[in-house]
Amino acid sequence: xxxxxxxxxxxxxxxxSGAMVVxxxxxxxxxxxxxxxxxxxxxxxxLVGAEFxxxxxxxxxxxxxxVLFLFVVMMLNIDFAELRAGFIxxxxxxxxxxxxxxxxxxxxxxxxxxxxVELGEPLGNAAPLAGESxxxxxxxxxxxxxxxxxxxAGVILLxxxxxxxxLTHRDQRAARGHQNISxxxxxxxxxxTELKKPEVGQGVEL
Amino acid sequence: xxxxxxxxxxxxxEWAWFVATIAGILLIALPLMLGVAMIIYMDRKVWAxxxxxxxxxxxxxxxxxxxxxxGLKVFLQETIIPSAANKGLFLIAPILxxxxxxxxxxxxxxxxxxxxxxxxxxxxxxxxxxxLGVYGVVISGWASNxxxxxxxxxxxxxxxxxxxxxxxxxxxxxxxxxxxFNLNEIVLxxxxxxxxxxxxxxxxxxxxxxxxxxISALAETQRVPFDLTEAESELVAGYQTEYSSMSFALxxxxxxxxxxxxxxxxxxxxxxxxxxxxxxxxxxxxxxIVWLLGKIVFFFFCFSWVMATVPRYRYDQLMxxxxxxxxxxxxxxxxxxxxxxxxxxxxx
Numbered sequence: 340x341x342x343x344x345x346x347x348x349x350x351x352x353x354x355x356s357g358a359m360v361v362x363x364x365x366x367x368x369x370x371x372x373x374x375x376x377x378x379x380x381x382x383x384x385x386l387v388g389a390e391f392x393x394x395x396x397x398x399x400x401x402x403x404x405x406v407l408f409l410f411v412v413m414m415l416n417i418d419f420a421e422l423r424a425g426f427i428x429x430x431x432x433x434x435x436x437x438x439x440x441x442x443x444x445x446x447x448x449x450x451x452x453x454x455x456v457e458l459g460e461p462l463g464n465a466a467p468l469a470g471e472s473x474x475x476x477x478x479x480x481x482x483x484x485x486x487x488x489x490x491x492a493g494v495i496l497l498x499x500x501x502x503x504x505x506l507t508h509r510d511q512r513a514a515r516g517h518q519n520i521s522x523x524x525x526x527x528x529x530x531x532t533e534l535k536k537p538e539v540g541q542g543v544e545l
Numbered sequence: 546x547x548x549x550x551x552x553x554x555x556x557x558x559e560w561a562w563f564v565a566t567i568a569g570i571l572l573i574a575l576p577l578m579l580g581v582a583m584i585i586y587m588d589r590k591v592w593a594x595x596x597x598x599x600x601x602x603x604x605x606x607x608x609x610x611x612x613x614x615x616g617l618k619v620f621l622q623e624t625i626i627p628s629a630a631n632k633g634l635f636l637i638a639p640i641l642x643x644x645x646x647x648x649x650x651x652x653x654x655x656x657x658x659x660x661x662x663x664x665x666x667x668x669x670x671x672x673x674x675x676x677l678g679v680y681g682v683v684i685s686g687w688a689s690n691x692x693x694x695x696x697x698x699x700x701x702x703x704x705x706x707x708x709x710x711x712x713x714x715x716x717x718x719x720x721x722x723x724x725x726f727n728l729n730e731i732v733l734x735x736x737x738x739x740x741x742x743x744x745x746x747x748x749x750x751x752x753x754x755x756x757x758x759x760i761s762a763l764a765e766t767q768r769v770p771f772d773l774t775e776a777e778s779e780l781v782a783g784y785q786t787e788y789s790s791m792s793f794a795l796x797x798x799x800x801x802x803x804x805x806x807x808x809x810x811x812x813x814x815x816x817x818x819x820x821x822x823x824x825x826x827x828x829x830x831x832x833x834i835v836w837l838l839g840k841i842v843f844f845f846f847c848f849s850w851v852m853a854t855v856p857r858y859r860y861d862q863l864m865x866x867x868x869x870x871x872x873x874x875x876x877x878x879x880x881x882x883x884x885x886x887x888x889x890x891x892x893x
Contacts, residue, residue, distance in 0.1 A: 340559070341559070341563075365631075367634075367687060368634075371634070371684070374680070390664065390665070390666050391666055391669070394666050394669035394670055394672075394673050395669070397673035397674075397676070397677075398669065398672055398673045398676055401673070401676070401677065402672075402673060402676025402677065402679075402709070403676070403706060403709075406679055406680075406683070406702055406706060407706075409680075409683055409702075410683075410699070410702055413683075413687050413695075413698075472665040472666075472726075473665070473666070474665070474666065474726060518861070520862070520865060
């Protein structure tokens with residue numbers, strides 16, 4: 340019974356906060372609703388027994404991606420009136436994207452139901468290896484059957500990371516004062532200060 | 546265990562489970578609050594002792610009741626909400642900080658079977674929940690609608706994300722060695738790890754990782770020398786500047802609960818949690834919770850020690866340490882540990 344109650348609680352919260360992401364007037368509020376949606380989606384995943392994926396969702400999306408989102412949105416100086424003015428113009432584009440996503444979802448679920456995609460039994464209750472945890476199951480399949488795809492994903496991420504660094508990298512040595520940390524650390528009080536013992540009434544000679 | 550107890554009182558399984566869970570939560574949360582009060586007292590005493598001062602010594606014997614007096618004082622104060630603040634978020638932020646700080650304790654094993662939720666992704670859960678801690682700070686900084694809290698929130702989010710990366714890699718090293726995410730099994734895997742010593746710290750490959758974890762924990766909980774988010778000479782009181790009364794107290798309690806959690810995590814990951822320090826039969830007669838609490842208090846002492854003796858880092862040094870030193874180093878250790886484990890046939 341608790342299971343059913345929890346499912347409806349999480350599902351309603353995901354849908355409600357998803358709607359609020361779009362409806363909220365303040366972009367910062369939108370991001371916070373998005374975070375709530377992520378969180379409840381993780382709750383739904385725990386309910387179907389995918390606790391590893393749920394934790395990854397929270398760590399990656401809530402813990403890192405959404406923080407950066409929030410960061411950017413907070414820093415932006417957003418004109419709300421201007422934001423709403425573009426609604427009519429962009430509505431068809433948004434509808435098109437929504438339609439494409441819907442078609443993809445239908446195709447994906449359809450393929451899974453028909454047994455084209457091999458994820459286990461095509462009944463929505465993929466049978467895990469008996470007596471082993473979620474993490475070990477995913478590891479076993481990811482590093483054997485899907486090893487190549489997994490490595491490709493890693494390479495793509497690496498390339499995008501290097502790309503981002505290259506785009507933002509400037510040679511700062513010329514533009515600004517460059518700090519040499521080891522030089523800073525190696526500096527001793529003896530090199531920087533000098534102790535003088537001045538005679539009374541004489542002052543210091545430098 | 547407690548479910549069986551409540552079942553023996555004549556409840557059916559579901560009710561017994563429900564009542565046992567509620568009782569377990571209370572059994573963790575209430576002593577934790579008491580522990581936080583005492584640990585604040587200890588922090589001030591240690592700090593005072595190192596500074597050759599007396600510290601709190603007026604309220605109660607040896608000043609033991611100082612934290613409770615402070616709590617009462619704060620409770621009686623007026624809650625002030627700045628008129629330009631975003632009211633809802635302004636009030637949610639401290640509650641969020643406090644809740645998240647309590648949430649992580651659900652998976653901490655206090656003994657062989659003294660754990661509220663013995664889940665098999667325990668360490669991941671801890672990592673996930675501790676990564677939420679940044680929201681309380683960021684939201685409070687933004688909702689205060691004031692420049693110092695906002696600066697502080699920016700600093701805090703950058704700092705916490707940076708050090709979470711190396712903490713993640715450090716945890717991977719431990720998980721590789723233990724072969725599990727379950728905290729209880731991680732503790733058990735450390736039994737007589739090196740000769741008769743219980744704990745990964747005795748391992749020559751894992752000890753440097755422990756040192757890095759200690760420093761990262763300081764940065765993650767924003768303690769001195771990494772307390773740039775509340776650097777009082779620059780930012781007044783950081784993200785808490787606009788807070789008063791209980792909303793301030795919740796930040797305060799949450800912060801110390803987080804510090805305790807980091808201490809608990811250090812003892813569980815590297816010092817054998819509730820196992821005695823050495824694998825010697827008579828020591829196992831002492832309840833495991835005593836060993837765990839002893840280790841937590843020891844690490845907290847180290848935290849206070851650092852706080853009293855080390856000057857604050859500069860912000861660029863902090864970022865350099867996180868990204869240019871700890872990240873490559875922890876990544877190197879992930880390779881070194883996994884390479885060693887493969888070479889010696891650890892999983893064979």
